[in-house]
Amino acid sequence: MVNCGDNDPVDAIEIGSGIGRTGEVKQVKVLGVLALVDDGETDWKVICIDVKDDLADKLNDIDDIEKLMPGLLEASRDWFRIYKAPTSGNKMNQFGFNGDWQCREFAESMIRDTHKLWKRLMRNEIGEIRTENTKQHGSPGHLTVSQAQSIISEQVKFSLDGPGIPDWVHEGVFVRRTVSEDVCDAVDDDDDDI
Numbered sequence: 001m002v003n004c005g006d007n008d009p010v011d012a013i014e015i016g017s018g019i020g021r022t023g024e025v026k027q028v029k030v031l032g033v034l035a036l037v038d039d040g041e042t043d044w045k046v047i048c049i050d051v052k053d054d055l056a057d058k059l060n061d062i063d064d065i066e067k068l069m070p071g072l073l074e075a076s077r078d079w080f081r082i083y084k085a086p087t088s089g090n091k092m093n094q095f096g097f098n099g100d101w102q103c104r105e106f107a108e109s110m111i112r113d114t115h116k117l118w119k120r121l122m123r124n125e126i127g128e129i130r131t132e133n134t135k136q137h138g139s140p141g142h143l144t145v146s147q148a149q150s151i152i153s154e155q156v157k158f159s160l161d162g163p164g165i166p167d168w169v170h171e172g173v174f175v176r177r178t179v180s181e182d183v184c185d186a187v188d189d190d191d192d193d194i
Contacts, residue, residue, distance in 0.1 A: 010114055012046045015065070015072065016053030027051045032062030033107035035096030036080050042096060044114070045080060046107055047073075061104045073101050 014020060014028055028048035036043045047065065049056050058068055065073055077099055081092050102110075120126050124140040131141035134148050143151075 010044050010046055010111060012048055013076065014048055014050055015069065016050040016055065018050060018053065029056055029059070030107050030111065031059055031065060031104055032101045033110055034077060034080065034099075034101050037094045037096055044110055045076075046111065047076070047101070062101045063103075077101070 012028065014026060015031075020026060027050070029051050030046060030048050032047050034045040034047070036045055047062070049059050055068060059065060062073070077095070081095075081099075083093070085092055117126065121129060122131055122136055122139045122141070124131060131139065132143050132148070132151070133139065133141055134143055134145055136142055
């Protein structure tokens with residue numbers, strides 16, 4: 001199977017008890033993956049746990065999560081189904097594999113495949129994505145810091161005089177499940193509204 005993606009980095013959902021900080025790097029244990037389909041492309045959601053977490057020794061695959069953290073997988077899938085609804089005209093996201101979480105082995109295979117694609121991308125062998133960078137020495141898109149600063153200085157300057165932030169950004173959305181997943185799927189097949 002080819003694990004095509006959406007040209008974004010793989011998304012990781014770390015389910016440990018600690019709260020991560022923006023930019024923090026953690027060593028994690030991969031447990032499984034969900035195949036969200038976003039605009040026809042797979043947007044992989046890898047579920048994992050910090051190796052230093054108290055539950056890390058007890059969680060080894062996707063089935064262990066349901067045993068030790070009942071409802072977490074279903075709630076996570078529900079969130080990924082609806083999280084764009086307020087900004088997409090109430091259109092719910094779809095999933096590959098009938099919305100089933102895939103096992104650790106499948107997730108690790110997808111990660112290896114994605115890493116191979118990333119290496120090809122950095123060598124400018126695929127896609128039309130700009131790969132200019134200051135860190136990947138020897139890559140076709142490598143730039144010096146001064147070259148990168150020159151490109152940035154030529155960009156349109158940010159202005160506060162733009163259209164502003166839409167009011168809906170400040171609104172909260174809460175969805176309470178009142179019907180089973182099967183009913184949600186049936187409604188979603190007939191109507192994209194929540």
